[in-house]
Amino acid sequence: MDAIDQSASDIHFQPQQEFVEVHLRIQGQRIHYKEIPTAKYKLILAYFKYTGKLDIGESRLPQQGVISYKQADLLYTLRISTLPTNNTESLSIRILPQESTQSLHELFLFPNQFSQVKKWLNNKTGVILLTGPTGSGKTTTLYAMLKSFINEYNYHTITLEDPIEKNLENALQVQINQSSGLTYQAGLKAVLRHDPDIIMVGEIRDKATAEFVFHAAYTGHLVLTTLHAKDTHGTILRLLDMGIKKLDLQQNLIAIASLELLPLKLQKFNKQRAAIIERLEGQTLSCALTQPKLTHTTDDFQKLRRKAFAYGYISEESCY
Template sequence: MNPTATLSDNLLNTSIKEDASDIHFYPFNNYTDIYFRIQGKRVKHSRIKLKQYEQLLTYYKFISGMDIGESRKPQNGTIQHRTTSNLFSLRLSTLPLHQTESLAIRILPQETKRTLEQLFLFKSQLNKMKEWMSNRAGIILLTGPTGSGKTTALYALLESILKEKSYQTITLEDPIEKNMDNILQVQVNEKAGITYQTGLKAALRHDPDIIMVGEIRDKHTAKFAFEASLTGHLVLSTLHAKNAMGTIHRLVDMGIKRSDMKQSLIAVAALQLLPLQMKGEFTRRAAILELLEGTLLENTIEGKPLTELDTFHSFEYLRKKAFAYGFISKKVYHS
């Protein structure tokens, strides 16, 4: 194995061992700093020579199918990495800088050992989301910042539901983050003419019960997702938003009419990951959820403020509850 491949393997294996969700490369004049994102926090891992980084960048571009000679435009690629216990899909993204490029790698486990129940801290919230999945038409949104577990939760929910009932499920993703056997997964590829719009038209001919749109990133995708929900199908998607209330504001900013939201939006679940502890030791991360549905959702869409009669559990309330039960440390509660 050549030195660059060895450096890559050591780096990837270390990041996985430390339960990192991302690797960030920051190139400077003579060196490159490497950071891991662990439990949502960015931690400096090491520093390598700039020449080593340039060789590593070329290596990653080559094995992920990027254009090695292109450094002026952002590029994306994916590779597979297997450890002794798990398979990981790595999503690579380059960003042009002055005279060089930065690189970010998202680490996506493909053979997760955690059950659906382990992904969520409070079982009642999981049960509520399962109830939403019984709808046969409309749109359900999982929201939160990068790395909050939106896509992981969405995949896990889909897998759980499909074990219980046989639904024709089609996903439109850019990129596909986890390969699943019992779902038809479509890789959106703008260059090849496979857009969200063309993908939807093709998907509808396959008589789907459930359509999953990987992520709503812009106005066009938002419009597309809501139009899909009006075709008599259940649509699931993710969106970047700070909290549940902020999701409605994001949709308004993206040009979605409040009347369309009232007609199509079934519910919103905003996720926040908490590092759990048992006897003072960190065990795993689990999600708490701000949930919007029913009358509360309708009032939020209409812009009405919360009242004392509304039963809405904010992240602050849920963190306080988690701390009271001894699930999280005082430091995590106040962070």
């Protein structure tokens, strides 16, 4: 598969009137790959819907599925998604390598940020929140954090994911299945009965999930999770908007990290990206919780990008 050879994270099939455009997302950039005839696309769509156990006859509703794929003795999970469009369906495929999970040390561009995240993991209870847009590395960082826990301590770790993106050794991974009734809320209730030390919730999507996350922290668990938000201060506003009380945030929130992935230009890092983070913790987090509506003017990402450019890690184009 050319997409894997080019280290693409996603494949997008975008139907037009007379043909279908195929795009690859490589290092966060969406790149036009080629165009294929509509008749050929229909065969590809039918194949992926069949192998992903989707309803081939259903074209009016969005559908999701997962396929295992092997290339050059390496295992990948293909997360497929269809979306109804005018007279047809679009198809999106997320490519998830299964063979390895990056360590925290490999993931972060700057060692001091790696060291700070490691300190967060020493907490026995509380909530660590990772934020950022789709494709910013939130889930990859979550897996790296859990891997670090599991390798160093004999902690009972349970994850709730929709879907499970990578297999994680020595952890119990629970696949959310809305159609069968296994929602995040039902899963979290069951997880708490299994006496975990660490809980990973794939994503806070609604008020009920947010409430359970902070309830789990109150009852003596360390919870790692993600939330879609523009930045760290925006995360606080989103949680307050979901109905989470400021007192709960003050009592349980350990840190918020907003992630951004930078494409590395050095030859030895070919086709790799590394994370930089804007973080709220300690006193800065306390101040942000006290005045959550205060305008956030410091662009930490811009400072970090300039630092990365000065060290020669990224191109000038990636600096802005």
